[in-house]
Amino acid sequence: MMQVGLSEELVELAERLRPLYARLAEHRLYATFETVDDLRLFMESHVFAVWDFMSLLKVLQRGLTCVEVPWVPSRFPESRRLVNEIVLGEESDIYKGMAMSHFELYRRAMQQCGADLFAIDNLLRELEGGADWAAALARSGASRAAQSFVRSTFECIGMGKLHVTAAAFTFGREDLIPDMFRGFIRDQDERLSGRLSTFRWYLDRHIEVDGEEHGPMALRMIAELCGHDAAKWQEAGVAAEQALQARLALWDGIADAIEASRGVQALQH
Numbered sequence: 001m002m003q004v005g006l007s008e009e010l011v012e013l014a015e016r017l018r019p020l021y022a023r024l025a026e027h028r029l030y031a032t033f034e035t036v037d038d039l040r041l042f043m044e045s046h047v048f049a050v051w052d053f054m055s056l057l058k059v060l061q062r063g064l065t066c067v068e069v070p071w072v073p074s075r076f077p078e079s080r081r082l083v084n085e086i087v088l089g090e091e092s093d094i095y096k097g098m099a100m101s102h103f104e105l106y107r108r109a110m111q112q113c114g115a116d117l118f119a120i121d122n123l124l125r126e127l128e129g130g131a132d133w134a135a136a137l138a139r140s141g142a143s144r145a146a147q148s149f150v151r152s153t154f155e156c157i158g159m160g161k162l163h164v165t166a167a168a169f170t171f172g173r174e175d176l177i178p179d180m181f182r183g184f185i186r187d188q189d190e191r192l193s194g195r196l197s198t199f200r201w202y203l204d205r206h207i208e209v210d211g212e213e214h215g216p217m218a219l220r221m222i223a224e225l226c227g228h229d230a231a232k233w234q235e236a237g238v239a240a241e242q243a244l245q246a247r248l249a250l251w252d253g254i255a256d257a258i259e260a261s262r263g264v265q266a267l268q269h
Helices: 009-026 036-064 077-091 102-113 118-128 133-141 144-157 162-171 178-193 195-227 229-269
Strands: 093-095 096-101
Touching: 009 195, 009 229, 036 077, 036 102, 036 118, 036 144, 036 162, 036 178, 036 195, 036 229, 077 093, 077 102, 093 102, 096 102, 102 144, 102 178, 102 195, 118 133, 133 144, 133 229, 144 229, 162 178, 162 195, 178 229
Parallel strands: none
Antiparallel strands: 093 096
């Protein structure tokens, strides 16, 4: 994502984040996958990261565009176009001729492969019933790792700074997908006669749009929001690091859960 024409500030930030990206790319989680049951455990927690990504995006859309009536133009002409284009793809992409958000697509992939939808559906029911996000999350039944991740996201949102939210959105959500993980998904999909086909489409689509469209757009958005303000770049860097640390903690929690589940299965046999 970092090979587009970059400002000096973006180059420095990318270098600052490089060790964290390396840790994500080499995380032990990817080596723990052995069966589709492991993948189901992964998806049951990771879906919460897919869901709260949309809250980061909506904060940016609300802050960079005008969503009030009467309308007035916002003061971020390039960023308002960029964020609207990202929203179009993330909230209403086209899958098999149907308009669908990437979250809804991920949920469909979970359903197709037999992952448990209870926790994420419970969260949505609570929110639709008027619960605030913290109460809904606590009552959802989500894993401890997933709950911790979502709390970190909303702590970032709660700071009320667009450049901070943009940094978490851009750098904290670049899902590095190692070849070994994609190979595992392909092999399992073939073994299960296509039951992972939706998830494969989701992964391929994210590689496509993050690398070619949304990633470069998000970088330009950060550049406009931070300008040449050293304090804003510093805050953006801290937010990016915290978002990546939260992702590493989520990966740790999921890997631990997979290993624990395997230990229980071994005892039962």
